[in-house]
Structure formats: structure tokens, C-alpha cells
Amino acid sequence: MSTTLHDDKVSGSLAATWEVDLDYLTLARYTRLVVERGLEHVAFTSWATERMTLEGLFDHAFSTLRDRSERAALLDLSEEVGAECLVHLSLVRGRADLHVAARSVDTLAEVKTWLQERYPITAPTPERQAVQLSFWASGSRGASRSSRRIDVPHWDQIAGNYPRPVADPLGALMGQKFELTDSGRLILWHGEPGTGKTFALRALAWEWRDWCGFHYITDPETFFGSSPKYMLDVLLADDEDDDEKWRLLILEDTGELLAADAKYQTGQGLSRLLNVVDGLLGQGLRILVLVTTNDALRRLHPAVSRPGRCASRIEFVPFTPEEAQAWLDRNGGDGSADTGTLAALYARSAGVELPRRQKVGFVW
Numbered sequence: 591m592s593t594t595l596h597d598d599k600v601s602g603s604l605a606a607t608w609e610v611d612l613d614y615l616t617l618a619r620y621t622r623l624v625v626e627r628g629l630e631h632v633a634f635t636s637w638a639t640e641r642m643t644l645e646g647l648f649d650h651a652f653s654t655l656r657d658r659s660e661r662a663a664l665l666d667l668s669e670e671v672g673a674e675c676l677v678h679l680s681l682v683r684g685r686a687d688l689h690v691a692a693r694s695v696d697t698l699a700e701v702k703t704w705l706q707e708r709y710p711i712t713a714p715t716p717e718r719q720a721v722q723l724s725f726w727a728s729g730s731r732g733a734s735r736s737s738r739r740i741d742v743p744h745w746d747q748i749a750g751n752y753p754r755p756v757a758d759p760l761g762a763l764m765g766q767k768f769e770l771t772d773s774g775r776l777i778l779w780h781g782e783p784g785t786g787k788t789f790a791l792r793a794l795a796w797e798w799r800d801w802c803g804f805h806y807i808t809d810p811e812t813f814f815g816s817s818p819k820y821m822l823d824v825l826l827a828d829d830e831d832d833d834e835k836w837r838l839l840i841l842e843d844t845g846e847l848l849a850a851d852a853k854y855q856t857g858q859g860l861s862r863l864l865n866v867v868d869g870l871l872g873q874g875l876r877i878l879v880l881v882t883t884n885d886a887l888r889r890l891h892p893a894v895s896r897p898g899r900c901a902s903r904i905e906f907v908p909f910t911p912e913e914a915q916a917w918l919d920r921n922g923g924d925g926s927a928d929t930g931t932l933a934a935l936y937a938r939s940a941g942v943e944l945p946r947r948q949k950v951g952f953v954w
Contacts, residue, residue, distance in 0.1 A: 686705070770876065
């Protein structure tokens, strides 16, 4: 990645501008200065913020970094807080990542307060029914997190989109809370495409918003892959400013991790997943894992669904023809319903004619 970097503390003025390929250069310089100055106390924190500019910080900056998606600065805030300290601040995709080093723990807290006054934590917008989601990916410096607010429905608003065998257990899950002593930490949703798993996930984020943070793993095959550091970064990350919140890790369309031949397909991925939800790795952590898959449950590894491992296991099934017709009548659709997936019914209510599916090959 090509990055423009400038250093304005060389000879007291802007000394140089050049192209580099190391997006971690300011963080590396911060680390070197912390060691050289012998600053005993260090801390890292991260929060969602809408302010993505370094304006107002240049008077305190040793160096800054700017590219299309990130702003970063190496700062000396000693004069502002009255004690020696160094700061590395990174602003990327709606988040502020803060590294602080100082000679006292109290100074660490003062620096965090000083910067959060200038980069306020994103607060919910009253007129918008939305929740904050963290999206995780593996990057060159370990786990990389981006935050975004997404619009979500109340469960009551969408409960009618599910047949009763689905709506009843989903409704129970929406009202459920977890304790550290609870053994089942895995939530498994399975069923054919178009049956509303993502809709239900958004509603769950709203219903659990007060006590649980939602973390979407964009690359689950890497998360449970050969590098444990990425997984540990996510498992041990702060959830904004509330360390008491639970965290739900979302692994969408990840049936291959749970397949009967998972070890052959994904190596140790299944073992690591089970260790998070039911092993030493997850002990003492407020971690839940929700996996969605389009695969039939009978194709999944038996270790996944053994007693005590799943807090909730829900099969998303299509509507029966009678239920589908009732849904169309409620939602203004014309004609008769000959297919029962939620996606197909929405298309029908919008006037879109879907081709009839023909079964080919083997039936399992």
C-alpha cells in the first residue's frame, strides 16, 4: 500500500514527504520511542467514532500518516496532561485505535479522556433503530476491526415472516440472557437459502443490544486457521467501553466448518471452534458463537450438536403452502403461493415471477 507520510518535528518544520509501503511505520516509531524513554505503563483501547480527521492534533505530532482509508498520528501529549506520555492514534473506517505509554497509570486514563473529548464515542441516533456492529478481518498487524451502524427491526415486526416451528424458538432466543455458568455457548441456525436467517440475525442484534455486542467475522476460515493470534485478538478485544458485555461472534454461511468431514476440509477449524464455545479457550469469557449454514443438520459433524454444546439450534424451514398463502394475503401479494421460502414470497409480493425449480440429480 502506498502511503504519504510527513514528519514535522525534523529541524522544527516540515522536513520531508515521501512514499512508503509500510502502513505500520508510525506505530513502529511509537514503539521504538516508548522503549528509548523507558515508559513503564502502556495501554490500548478502541472505540467507534464518526470523526475521521487529525485536525487539531498537528501541534502535538511527531509524524502523521494518511491514505485513502486511514489517518494516524504519533503524538506527545505531555504538556496537555501534565506528565510524560506518548500516543499513537489511528483512525480507520469509523474507529479510533489508541496506544498510550506513560510513567503512571493515571496518565493513561487522562490521555484517553482527553482524546475521547475530541473523538466522541458514536452514540445511538434516537430516530433510527440501529445497532453498532464490528466487522473483523485479518490484517498485516493482526486483527483489524471496522465498525458500522446498521438498521435493524424489532422481533415483533418480523415474527410473522417465520413459520411457527421457526418463530417459537426464535422468539424464546430473542428474550434469552446468558450467565457465565451456562455451558452451551453455540447457537446454530441451519436451513435452505432464503428462509430468513439474516433477517432474524438483525432482529437478534436489536433485542440483545443492551447486554451483548455483535462481532461479524468476515473470514472465518482464517479466524480458525493456522494463526492463533488473529483469533485471540478478537476473543480478548474490548467491546467499546463496556467490559461486562457479552460478545456474539457471527460466522455466516460457514457450514464447511461444521461438516462431518470438517477436519479433512478445514484442518483444525472445527476443533478451535468447539474449544471457544466449550473448552478452556472460552472459559471465563463472555463469548457466544452464532453459526449459520445452508447445509442440512444431518450433514454436520456430530460433535457440533451433542447435548450441552448448543444453547440454541434452530432449523429454518419454508412455509407450508397454506402458511405461504396467508403470508401473501397479509402482505398484498397476488396469486397462489407454490413456494414457501421467505425470499420467494417477498419476490412474489413485489410482482416478480420466479422460475419453477426442478429437482435434478440425487435427493438426500
